[in-house]
Amino acid sequence: MNELVLISGSAHPDMAAKIAAHLQLPLLDVELGRFSDGEINVKIRENIRGTDVFIIQPTNPPAENIMELLLIIDAVKRASCRRVTAVIPYYGYARQDRKDQPRVPIGARVMADLITSAGADRVLTIDLHAPQIQGFFSIPVDHLYSAPVLLRHFDDADKTNMAVVAPDVGSIKMTRSFAKRLGCPLSIIDKRRPEANKAEVMNFIGDVKGKDVVIFDDMIDTAGTITQAADVCMAEGALSVVTCATHPLFSGAALERLSRDSIREVVVSNTIPFHRHEECPKVQVLDMSGLLSEAIVRIHNEKTVSKLFV
Numbered sequence: 044m045n046e047l048v049l050i051s052g053s054a055h056p057d058m059a060a061k062i063a064a065h066l067q068l069p070l071l072d073v074e075l076g077r078f079s080d081g082e083i084n085v086k087i088r089e090n091i092r093g094t095d096v097f098i099i100q101p102t103n104p105p106a107e108n109i110m111e112l113l114l115i116i117d118a119v120k121r122a123s124c125r126r127v128t129a130v131i132p133y134y135g136y137a138r139q140d141r142k143d144q145p146r147v148p149i150g151a152r153v154m155a156d157l158i159t160s161a162g163a164d165r166v167l168t169i170d171l172h173a174p175q176i177q178g179f180f181s182i183p184v185d186h187l188y189s190a191p192v193l194l195r196h197f198d199d200a201d202k203t204n205m206a207v208v209a210p211d212v213g214s215i216k217m218t219r220s221f222a223k224r225l226g227c228p229l230s231i232i233d234k235r236r237p238e239a240n241k242a243e244v245m246n247f248i249g250d251v252k253g254k255d256v257v258i259f260d261d262m263i264d265t266a267g268t269i270t271q272a273a274d275v276c277m278a279e280g281a282l283s284v285v286t287c288a289t290h291p292l293f294s295g296a297a298l299e300r301l302s303r304d305s306i307r308e309v310v311v312s313n314t315i316p317f318h319r320h321e322e323c324p325k326v327q328v329l330d331m332s333g334l335l336s337e338a339i340v341r342i343h344n345e346k347t348v349s350k351l352f353v
Contacts, residue, residue, distance in 0.1 A: 045125065047343045048091055052100030052115060054108040055316050058132060059099040061332035066340065071096075075111065083107060085114045092123040095343050097167075099335075102135035102154065103292065103315045109135065109154070113161040120162035128342060129163045132314035132331060133262075133290045137172035155179035167338055169314055169331060170217075170261045170289040185348045187338055189289040189312055192329050194224055196287075196310055197257070202226055206254040206281070210272035218259045225257075232272050252280030262290035263311065266297035273305045283307045291317050291326070298323040 050071045051059030063070050074086040096119045100112040112129060119127050139150030155176070158166065165183040177184040197205075205227045209218035215231060222229040230249025256276045263269050263286070273284040284306050291311035293301075301309050302323050309326045311317070317328055334351060341348050 045343075046094045047339070048094045048096045048124070049339075050096060050098045050115060050119070052098065052108065052111050054100050054103065054111070055132065055313075057316060058101075058313060058332055058335075061330065062099060062130075062336050062339065065332055065336035073115070083111050083114055085111070085118045087118050087122050090122075091119060093125050096124045096127045097130050097339050097343075098127065099130045099132075101133040101315055102131055103133050103290075104135070109157070113157055116158070116161040116163050126164045127162060128165045128167055128339075129158055130335060130339065131166060131168045132335065134168045134171055134176070137176055140173040140176055151176045152179045165342070167335070167342065169312075169334070172261055185338060185342065187334060187348070188352055189314075189331065189334075190221060190224065191351070192312060192331055192334055193259075193287055193289070193310065194221065196327070196329060197225060201255070204253070204255055204282075206230060206249070206251045206256050208232065208249070208251065208256050208258045208272060208276055210258050210260050210268050214260050217261060221257075221259045227257075230256075230276075232275055247275055247279055250279075251276050254281055256281040256284045258284060258286045260286075260288045262292055263288045263297060263301075263309075264292040265295045266293070266300040270300040270303060270306065273303075277305045285310060287311075290314050291328070293317070293319070298326075301325070 048071050049063050049068055050073055053075050059070060072088040074088060076084040078084055098115050102109045116127055136150035136154045142149055159182055167185045169187045170189050171186055177186055202225055207218055207222035207227045208230045209215045210232050219229055230251055233246040258269060258272050269286045276284050285308045286306055287310040289312050312329045312331045314331055338348050338351055
């Protein structure tokens with residue numbers, strides 16, 4: 044038996060429903076509840092012996108999303124599925140990818156160990172904050188890129204007057220790829236981060252005077268970096284600024300910051316659920332379910348996933 048089975052955790056049921064619709068498959072009947080003390084209760088209500096299971100669950104806060112994923116993985120393994128793939132559109136704790144200070148954890152490695160120990164056979168994810176996190180796993184990791192979806196948003200834009208900006212040194216590789224595919228010049232903002240969620244701009248490298256700027260990053264958390272970058276671009280003479288990121292964490296005062304006049308549009312994807320449009324109407328959410336659906340089919344049929352990178 045090699046049936047493809049889809050399971051949705053409670054972190055992002057809308058994404059799971061869209062993937063199921065793309066694949067014309069039902070979601071497996073799974074009971075996700077709580078015991079009276081708050082512990083997560085998982086029960087698989089259908090026979091899945093010998094099946095190829097894909098569990099759709101981003102691991103954004105709260106931490107219960109991670110625990111729920113681990114328990115679902117354990118449940119399907121004990122139900123004798125043939126293989127289980129953790130489909131994690133947003134991989135949480137990815138920013139803790141190295142020991143950059145004394146006495147701190149490497150959270151991305153802890154996450155990888157938990158997912159592997161729970162019994163996952165492979166992982167499917169989009170735009171890891173640090174691509175080398177794939178090396179923390181002893182199982183295969185299919186790392187997709189949001190570029191094919193995000194770039195389509197700019198198909199009708201006038202690229203002759205467009206400039207692409209990397210908001211910090213860490214995003215240069217990703218942003219350079221976007222700039223090359225758009226055929227636009229690249230500028231870089233050099234900043235330092237004295238503490239978590241705080242940044243200070245040091246230098247601006249490039250020229251955006253009289254141009255429509257697009258700032259690319261992998262995620263927007265508190266929006267401090269992205270809005271600071273937008274202000275710098277406007278101060279350098281940019282005509283307009285559009286911010287574009289894969290993962291819309293939007294914590295703290297993020298939406299309030301993004302509502303400022305220096306930013307014309309905020310383009311993100313639905314790797315994390317977003318239901319707060321009334322707080323910032325300029326947010327445009329692009330759908331990644333088609334990309335994930337195609338990857339799931341290719342993994343299930345043992346075909347290459349690299350075709351999705353173009």
